[in-house]
Amino acid sequence: MIKWAKTYWKGGVASISLTRGGDMIAAGVAEKELHFLAEYGPRRVILSGGFVARLGRDGSLKWFRIIPKVTITDAEVTGNGEVVLVGVTREPRSMMLGVILKFDGNGNFLWGRRFNGGVLDSFNALTTTRDGGTVVVGETRSFGAGVSDALVLRLDGDGNFVWWGTYGGKLWDGAESVAIDREGRIVVAGYTYSFSEGPSNAWLLWLDNEGDVLLGKTYGTESLEKAVKIALTPEGDPVVVGKTYVPIKSRHDAWAIRLDGEGEPEWGLRFPGMEAVDIAVSPSGDLVVAMEDFELAGIGSTGEPLWGERLKLKMDGGLRTVLADEHVLVGGGALWGIGEAFIASIQPEGEPPAVLDWNPEVKESECTVFRAYANGEACFKATPVGRFTEVRLKPVEFKPDVFSSFEEFAESSYVRR
Known part of the structure; x- marks a missing residue:
């Protein structure tokens, strides 16, 4: 049952997190169409960029910031109430650069970093560390x-490198989500073609505080698998959701799997015909899986299906993020194209969806690791003939224009009249 639902602007909500005071921090992509009379007649422009907003628990807007030419992919509130954002921006010649931004709790811009490796560097997710730093994961072709x-x-709390590294093999590999487990290990979830026998497998890496690989495992079947989100239970165990594409049946299946500290499955569930986008853990330890097509599924900590809910929202796009607290909060919209950014509060009451056991083949994986530190130690890129060339990833101070409203944005130099 939907308790309340609110739309805000065209675009989509990619992330929802809570402050200690109970407010929501939402982030994603915002877009607005503007019509005005120019010197040569009527004009129409589209104002777009990443956004971060602070909302009350009823969805009311407290402040809003838009950052032009940036796509926000994830956000998290730090222990002192600051907000860290990650995403991508494009430069001339279509290069994609990763960006990290920090705001205070009142929406004031603190600092930004842009990372350019020369080809493509995208940031997909982040988690904050106990010492005020940030771990960011993504994908690089540089x-x-x-x-x-x-x-x-x-990175440390001021946005400086502590270390960075690449992890993979000869083919396509990438990281989609990250968490820090009860032992302080960095757990990275994503996909790999390099270490799968055929189609892509879901891929998890456990790293220490220096970026060294402690454990690596793949999870897969004969179809294409990809881990999309990772969360931690109150006991500190990772729970991962992902999606499988079944070519013969031309459909996606969602899956969820709980792992122990050694990466071995404790249980796994598969949701036929669905496509998972996010997972949240409630304070009681129950899990909420959000599906692309406005579907939610509740799972007990031991893997038993509890409830299902199909949201009757007449909107384009789909769910993008979920948060489980006193109630279930979902956000979504269309991160690319037409659709409205929305947030809804849900009181689940439906019957559990049909599920199957998911028992993927689990294998150890060893990847090539190239690391760099703040002292300038280099990373490398493999050439087509197998030789390695030295390359460096440098953080550049990034001071994007930040606007507090679309009206303020419309009066800026970004709109040529």
């Missing part, structure tokens, strides 16, 4: 041992 590698960066 560095590494293959076509693309998983990219992991650790």
Whole structure:
């Protein structure tokens, strides 16, 4: 049952997190159409960029910031109430650069970093550390041992490098989500073609505080698998959701799997015909899986299906993020194209969806690791003939224009009249 639902602007909500005071921090992509009379007649422009907003628990807007030419992919509130954002921006010649931004709790811009490796570097997710730093994960084609590698960066609270590295093999590999487990290990979830026997497998890496690989495992079947989100239970165990594409049946299946500290499955569930986008853990330890097509599924900590809910929202796009607290909060919209950014509060009451056991084949994986530190130690990129060339990833201070409203944005130099 939907308790309330609110739309805000065209675009989509990619992330929802809570402050200690109970407010929501939402982030994603915002877009607005503007019509005005120019010197040569009527004009129409589209204002777009990444956004971060602070909302009350009823969805009311407290402040809003838009950052032009940036796509926000994830956000998290730090222990002192600051907000860290990650995403991508494009430069001339269509290069994609990763960006990290920090705001205070009142929406004031604190600092930004842009990371350019020369080809493509995208940041997909982040988690904050106990010492006020940030671990960021994504994908790079600028560095590494293959076509693309998983990219992991650790930064301090001021946005300076502690270390960064690439992880992968000769083919396509990438990181989609990250968490820090009860032992302080960095757990990275994504996908790999390099270490799968055929189609892509879901891929998890456990790293220490210096970026060294402690454990690596793949999870897969004969179809294409990809891990999309990772969360931790109250006991500190990782729970991962992902999606499987079944070519013979031309459909996606969602899956969820709980792992122990050694990466071995405790249980796994598969949701036929669905496509998972996010997972949240409630304070009681129950799990909520969000599906692309406005579907939610509740799972007990031991893997038993509890409830299902199909949201009757007449909106384009789909769910993008979920948060489980006193109630279930979902956000979504269309991160690319037409659709409205929305947030809804849900009180689940439906019957559990049909599920199957998911028992993927689990294998150890060893990847090539190239690391760099703040002292300038280099990373490398493999050439087509197998030789490695030295390359460096440098953080550049990034001071984007930040606007507090679309009206303020419309009066800026970004709109040529």
